[in-house]
Amino acid sequence: MDATARPVSTPRLTRFLHLLRSAPLTAQFGMVVTLAYALVALFAPLIAPYGEVEVVSRVPFDGWSAEHLLGTDQLGRDFLSRLIYGARNSISIALITTILSLTLGCLLGMFAALVGGLVDQVLSRIVDALMSVPELIFILMILSILGGSILNLILIIAVLTSTRFYRISRAAALNVASLDFVEAARARGEGSLWIAVNEILPNILPLILSELGMRFCFIFLNIAALSFLGVGIQPPTAEWGSMVRDNAALINMGNVTPLIPAAAIALLAIAVNFVVDWMLNRASGLSEEA
Amino acid sequence: MPDPVIRIDNLHIDARANDAWSAIVRGVSLAVHPGEVLGLVGESGAGKSTIGLAALGYLRPGARVSGGSVHLLGQDLLALPESERRRFRGTQVAYVAQSAQAAFNPVHRLMDQIVAVAVDRGGLTRAEAEERAVTLFTALRLPDPAQFGDRYPHQVSGGQLQRAMVAMALICNPALIVFDEPTTALDVTTQVEVLISIRKVIQDFGVAAIYITHDLAVVAQIAHRVAVLRHGAVVEEAPIARIMDAPQHPYTRSLWAVHELPVDAAGAHDRKGAPLLDIRDLAARYKQFQVLTDISLQVGRGETVALVGESGSGKSTLGRVIVGLKEPAAGTLTYDGQPLAPTVARRPLPTIRRIQIIYQSADTALNPRHSVRRILGRPLTLYHGLRGARREARVQELLRLVEMEPTHADRLPGQLSGGQKQRVAIARALAAEPELIICDEITSALDKVVQAEVLRMLLVLQARLGVSFLFITHDIEVVRAVADRVVVMQAGRIVEQGEKARVFAPPHEPYTETLLASVPEMAVGWLDRIIAGRAA
Numbered sequence: 001m002d003a004t005a006r007p008v009s010t011p012r013l014t015r016f017l018h019l020l021r022s023a024p025l026t027a028q029f030g031m032v033v034t035l036a037y038a039l040v041a042l043f044a045p046l047i048a049p050y051g052e053v054e055v056v057s058r059v060p061f062d063g064w065s066a067e068h069l070l071g072t073d074q075l076g077r078d079f080l081s082r083l084i085y086g087a088r089n090s091i092s093i094a095l096i097t098t099i100l101s102l103t104l105g106c107l108l109g110m111f112a113a114l115v116g117g118l119v120d121q122v123l124s125r126i127v128d129a130l131m132s133v134p135e136l137i138f139i140l141m142i143l144s145i146l147g148g149s150i151l152n153l154i155l156i157i158a159v160l161t162s163t164r165f166y167r168i169s170r171a172a173a174l175n176v177a178s179l180d181f182v183e184a185a186r187a188r189g190e191g192s193l194w195i196a197v198n199e200i201l202p203n204i205l206p207l208i209l210s211e212l213g214m215r216f217c218f219i220f221l222n223i224a225a226l227s228f229l230g231v232g233i234q235p236p237t238a239e240w241g242s243m244v245r246d247n248a249a250l251i252n253m254g255n256v257t258p259l260i261p262a263a264a265i266a267l268l269a270i271a272v273n274f275v276v277d278w279m280l281n282r283a284s285g286l287s288e289e290a
Numbered sequence: 291m292p293d294p295v296i297r298i299d300n301l302h303i304d305a306r307a308n309d310a311w312s313a314i315v316r317g318v319s320l321a322v323h324p325g326e327v328l329g330l331v332g333e334s335g336a337g338k339s340t341i342g343l344a345a346l347g348y349l350r351p352g353a354r355v356s357g358g359s360v361h362l363l364g365q366d367l368l369a370l371p372e373s374e375r376r377r378f379r380g381t382q383v384a385y386v387a388q389s390a391q392a393a394f395n396p397v398h399r400l401m402d403q404i405v406a407v408a409v410d411r412g413g414l415t416r417a418e419a420e421e422r423a424v425t426l427f428t429a430l431r432l433p434d435p436a437q438f439g440d441r442y443p444h445q446v447s448g449g450q451l452q453r454a455m456v457a458m459a460l461i462c463n464p465a466l467i468v469f470d471e472p473t474t475a476l477d478v479t480t481q482v483e484v485l486i487s488i489r490k491v492i493q494d495f496g497v498a499a500i501y502i503t504h505d506l507a508v509v510a511q512i513a514h515r516v517a518v519l520r521h522g523a524v525v526e527e528a529p530i531a532r533i534m535d536a537p538q539h540p541y542t543r544s545l546w547a548v549h550e551l552p553v554d555a556a557g558a559h560d561r562k563g564a565p566l567l568d569i570r571d572l573a574a575r576y577k578q579f580q581v582l583t584d585i586s587l588q589v590g591r592g593e594t595v596a597l598v599g600e601s602g603s604g605k606s607t608l609g610r611v612i613v614g615l616k617e618p619a620a621g622t623l624t625y626d627g628q629p630l631a632p633t634v635a636r637r638p639l640p641t642i643r644r645i646q647i648i649y650q651s652a653d654t655a656l657n658p659r660h661s662v663r664r665i666l667g668r669p670l671t672l673y674h675g676l677r678g679a680r681r682e683a684r685v686q687e688l689l690r691l692v693e694m695e696p697t698h699a700d701r702l703p704g705q706l707s708g709g710q711k712q713r714v715a716i717a718r719a720l721a722a723e724p725e726l727i728i729c730d731e732i733t734s735a736l737d738k739v740v741q742a743e744v745l746r747m748l749l750v751l752q753a754r755l756g757v758s759f760l761f762i763t764h765d766i767e768v769v770r771a772v773a774d775r776v777v778v779m780q781a782g783r784i785v786e787q788g789e790k791a792r793v794f795a796p797p798h799e800p801y802t803e804t805l806l807a808s809v810p811e812m813a814v815g816w817l818d819r820i821i822a823g824r825a826a
Binding site: 179180181183184186187188189190198199202203 | 613614615634637639642643646647649651654655656657658659660668669672718722
């Protein structure tokens with residue numbers, strides 16, 4: 001952007017590395033785990049021993065063996081391969097949904113805070129109404145009306161989750177909007193959108209990023225729960241939530257394999273939250289110098 | 291001579307910043323005897339408050355004592371553990387902070403907060419403590435002393451709250467009170483009342499005091515002896531009369547020179563042609579509250595008009611109306627012969643560019659997450675379409691104009707001093723190349739030395755660029771130094787306006803008289819004359 005920004009970038013990188021090293025052990029653990037998930041999702045076709053929907057064995061529910069490390073599922077597909085592909089599907093869908101809801105919620109929240117008055121009232125009451133319905137039931141209802149495609153799933157969850165972003169960004173923006181530099185920007189003749197993005201967003205960003213991590217986990221769990229209920233991501237696409245459901249029968253036989261996707265979900269949720277906690281701590285303390 | 295109430299010997303205090311300890315108090319020795327008031331004077335950052343708190347045996351977090359001792363009534367405070375020191379605070383030594391607004395808890399009644407220490411460790415019963423509090427309210431001339439304590443902090447005025455804090459300090463009849471800039475946050479007219487009260491109780495109760503301030507005129511009214519601090523060390527200590535008449539140290543003399551701001555010698559700027567800004571019969575209200583009534587005033591090209599009045603008189607609202615942030619309820623605004631739209635949203639960008647505003651607090655007026663380059667660059671892009679190298683060149687030029695270094699462009703506001711931040715705010719206004727700048731109390735958050743520098747710079751800029759200033763202020767000294775014409779406001783109305791020399795020369799309007807009489811003079815005995823004048 002600025003021609004002069006370039007010489008600053010090298011110390012910025014070293015400062016970033018220094019920052020990572022100074023992070024507490026939990027945050028470092030969280031970052032390593034999250035990175036590992038990302039790599040698995042990204043390079044799934046290279047890592048997985050078999051294809052996502054490939055039937056590799058005549059024996060359904062086969063036990064663990066050298067050939068099929070985690071056995072096979074109800075149709076005789078390789079469980080480990082489906083777990084790896086599942087990372088790709090589950091994470092990418094959750095990520096897209098989170099980013100959509102963040103953008104929608106934050107823009108509306110800052111807009112409401114800046115404009116105030118009737119616009120703020122109307123938006124806030126709509127958000128209250130959306131939030132007052134239990135989330136999962138609401139999603140189930142709308143999915144049954146519109147049909148359970150991945151696009152619908154993403155849009156519905158994004159809109160519902162954006163209510164949380166709306167509330168937090170509106171509250172934070174209200175505090176910032178009362179400061180003189182926002183008034184100075186108005187007096188300078190800036191428009192509301194410019195003020196929201198340039199003056200307010202940088203000041204509420206730490207808070208929103210923390211919320212982002214939290215919401216990512218919830219969205220992830222929501223999708224898994226919906227898939228478990230059979231209305232989320234449809235077969236034959238591998239998805240962790242539906243993998244638990246499809247293989248649940250194994251648990252009765254004392255086999256822990258169906259719990260592995262569940263553990264994968266839990267581990268990612270914990271890892272992301274470690275990172276988020278650390279960011280929240282930093283944001284509440286001295287965020288500029290550290 | 292009796293033993294001193296407090297004796298500070300060769301005190302050294304370090305503060306931690308960026309993982310390194312640096313000395314903020316370097317070998318200070320002071321003593322205060324019973325019934326004596328010691329003034330502690332210096333610019334901000336000189337270590338005044340740190341020494342004041344050390345007298346209570348208290349250090350701010352991130353500070354440590356690296357040498358010396360503090361003896362209160364013969365007891366070495368620093369040798370005691372923190373729990374022992376606590377017993378002294380509020381009972382033997384008390385503290386009056388700068389902002390009573392921030393020091394009182396808004397959800398408790400005043401009485402509960404004032405008697406808390408007396409009941410907790412002063413050995414008084416609740417009834418005794420309340421009785422004493424009422425006596426103190428009477429001595430401090432607070433309204434309705436018997437019921438005053440039933441109110442909440444937001445139900446009394448700023449001056450009354452400050453006096454309530456003095457009552458809290460006196461509740462256990464301490465040997466020493468530390469006053470830390472108790473009147474700095476107040477209007478001049480309120481300041482006089484509080485000063486008179488403080489003087490009276492110090493005399494009545496025979497308490498020793500350390501009075502911290504950066505205002506020499508104030509210290510001259512209160513203190514018997516003055517210690518001048520600079521960079522954490524005492525540069526001069528003498529009885530008040532000698533400090534006032536014959537300051538020895540060059541630094542002390544420079545403080546004096548600063549106080550007598552250069553009065554504009556060139557005389558009033560000639561008003562040529564039609565006024566730049568013409569306001570007629572303006573009114574404004576917040577909901578049902580009328581804040582401005584019948585405001586008519588003009589600002590000419592290259593002229594400085596000072597708008598004076600105490601807080602709540604509507605002067606800042608007038609500034610907001612002019613830049614279009616507050617819609618007027620009635621009246622007309624004419625700028626350079628053209629009518630001004632009532633709100634900024636309906637004004638074309640070239641018109642907006644011609645009127646700029648600078649705020650009181652540069653802390654909140656600059657976005658803490660934007661670098662100085664970005665802050666100055668935005669108006670250049672917005673109004674003049676400058677980008678890349680040409681914009682950078684102009685940013686550098688603006689920094690030079692406000693006497694800052696080119697390297698400051700990379701800094702965030704948090705990495706600048708208070709004076710530097712205000713300079714950046716001024717540079718941002720200048721970036722628009724305006725014809726009229728509204729300065730809303732721009733020097734009141736700065737200490738005297740920095741204030742004088744900023745004012746001098748503004749006058750130089752005016753001479754070079756020919757801009758007009760509308761100077762909103764409650765500081766009469768600033769008005770004397772910079773204004774061509776003066777407009778006096780009270781309760782949303784203009785009570786007097788005219789050439790500076792005429793407004794400041796008798797006969798005055800009654801309110802102007804009060805305002806002028808409230809400005810402390812740089813002479814011992816000014817307050818005595820006021821008190822004597824009232825008694826007569």
